[in-house]
Amino acid sequence: MADLLSGALKPRYQGQKADLAKALPPRWDLYRNDRALAGVVQTSRGCPFDCNFCDVIQYLGRVQRHKPPERVLHEVQALYDLGYRQINLSDDNFTVYRKRTEVLLEALADWNGKDGREPVGFLTQMSIDVARHPDLLAACSRAGLRTAFMGIETSNIEALKESRKRQNLRIDLVEQCEKIVSAGVSVQAGLMVGFDSDDLSCFERQRDFVMSLPVINFRVAVLVAPVATPLYEQMEAAGRIVVEPSLAPSTSAIAHTNIEPAQMTREQLTEGAMWLRAELLAPENVIPRFEHYARTLGPRLPHLVPAQTGGPSVKAHPFLELFSQMARNRATRRVIECVRELSEENPLLRADLMQALGMYLNSYMRQPSEARQPMVGVAQ
Template identity: 45%
Template sequence: MAPSIYLINPRADFPSYHGAEIYDHLGLTSTTWIADLAITTVAAMLPDNFEVTLCDEYLNAVNLDSSADYIGLTGKSSQAGRMLELAQAFQQRGKVVIIGGPFASLSPEIVRPYCDILVRGEIEAIAPQLFADLQSGQWQTEYVGGQPDLRSSPTPRWDLYPNEYALTGCVQTSRGCPFECEFCDVIQYAGRKQRHKSVEQILAELDILYQHGYSGVFLADDNFTVFRRRSKELLVALRDWNHRQPDGGLRFSTQLSIDTAKEDEILQLCAEAGVHYVFIGIETPNEDSLRESKKRQNVGINLLDQLQRFLDHGIGIIGGMIVGFDSDGPDIFERQYRFAMATSIPIFTLGSLVAPQATPLYARMQKANRLLSGNDQNAYAAAAPWQTNIVPELMSRETLLTGIRWLGNRLYHPNAFGQRVLQFIESYNQSASAISNFRKARRKIDGETLEIVRDVRRLGSDEAKMFSEIMTATRSNPVTQWHVLQMMFQYRQIRYMYEQGHFWEPHLAEYSEPNFSDTSSPIALV
């Protein structure tokens, strides 16, 4: 009898800036922002005689009564609570539970009691042995993978995935990042030596995603442009591939570092290839905080000028923003707000500094006895972005929470958010050589995205006024319309996230600075 396995990507423990939980909240089709690469890639490594079923919990309920011989769970720290909850439920039903992925690799001692088989590290090199053992029924309790050559990574099994319910497809062209940011757990898992798939592999994966109807793809690299020669070669290939598509090209998004702006050629190639927006970990305008966290690539430059260079090439930005570094005093919240309002970046992923397990920051906080204790929050880091697992250096935890609560409400008050969108519309300049023939988004969930955008008007009179002003302004720069719709969708998701966490208190935006004497917030500190 053929062995069977049920591969599950659990929901996150809390809505996120990059989530799509707003669809469910508004009674629309369950949707995920980015199609899951983990379970589809693992499925591609299974021997042909395995029966495999995929479950992305963002899209389908987990079947706790699955008849599969093996249950495979994966997840990041943001999914850890739900992942372990599901593992325990399957254990109670007598199932053989396998757990792998980033969280299992970085926090094995937490995961160990919840699984029969623990998979640490990347799976490509150990997959043949693991699945042969499962097939024979003589499996080990732990398998440890390394950092394999990505040319051995198979094409994900997108034919098994419900692609019609994912907004964006996903391709990982590399793993690893040479930088050494103290708070980053990615390099602890994927390493500082970046490894790459071949251009041929990447284009083959894009061909399949295109066939499945996607109009956009997230390039899930830790730092897409860090090796310039390789990045340029790939961008040229993406540009040429996009021009060949009969139904229009794909819009790409990715993650990269701000030092990319130093080289005009690579920004131009991004625009020509269809890279429409990027996530940049700006973190803070406080250079002392950047130095302490070893985020050296952001030090000694004019952040505002460098960020504008992306917009000058028609590339939108989502900015990472962190408060609570050791060099941050109570003035950091006003300073971050002033910085944000000087940019043309509407979306900032604001969060408190957290110390994920296995990071240098975690080790330093542990040595200084500054890690919060009492449960597994230490290892999960934080579910909601305003939570933290460390004790700040220059302010109390209460001051940190009061400050970030003020900052979040100030940033996303419709007046301030609307102002940044208007600044974006005014300053955005699409490159003359940029691809302009993009594939139309025609699926049901794409239509529902517009319903979510329109729902912003129903949040209140200030929101309705903001919406009207923004839509009117896009007529003066029509090439910004796609970007603006994405921003408005993400704004609605953020408002939902803030409301779910009892974080949304718009009256705080009336104050020009945080009121640190106000301790009435119902939000949990951890």
């Protein structure tokens, strides 16, 4: 930047991977924070795993780098001062280096809900093998880290093998999920279809698998091959890569894969994934999962339970508007009533249940309109 400002810009600059110990904190004070519901702090970069469809290791590396706890706390405090009470620890695998994670969680636990501060809910990404470490899960709950996205992907063992998702092999995925949730960490799960070992029965199999989990929210995706991944190289060598300008990813719909599937057409894969997503969002399927979730989830520590007194914060308004709108829908009103009853039975879980409900209702609204039931008056 100095060269640019002085008119001495060189033709090429060769950088290195950033040292997170020297990283400057983001200037969130310059941002329109009224437009955001959750803050973000990145505490590490990179992932040591080798999933063949993931491009993280291509641009962030397989040697994970860590930001010192004191710098993390500085950024967390800055976001707290700006009104954030939900903060995403934006890591690709937060718990993969246990000793580092334990030190950071201890620092967050000493900060969160102490010295007159309101409790903050943290969320992050981690792998399901964290279930093998109950002490680490307990530390997550003590720190207020109550939500984690996990790439569960599939119950198809052959698919896990072909994708090199080794951390999900040789374990009971249902049992591991229940261990994590019972320790007080809610799971948001990635679910994937379209592996070479998947045939047209995979969609119903995935639906049945999901219904055995204490998990509310899923991100359903078709298998794609990002450029520079081992999967892309494999598919390109086999002549199975499809290049189309319409393959840009979408957060509200399931796009076509850029791979020619082995046991179905690309169109069948997209249609099957959309069917699976609609099935998982159907109120008659999500209500039993809410009940399973409430039975399983470990409670929050009392000092980390958000206060229910006073008016709603500015950042709660979008959720209240969402609840109001969805209460006019016959189907989702049943889900809202279910969660209200579960919250009354389990007051220490209310914040977790409401967060899961907000995410669910948002996903339900983002479905194609034909997948939702028409809105009706509340009296009806």
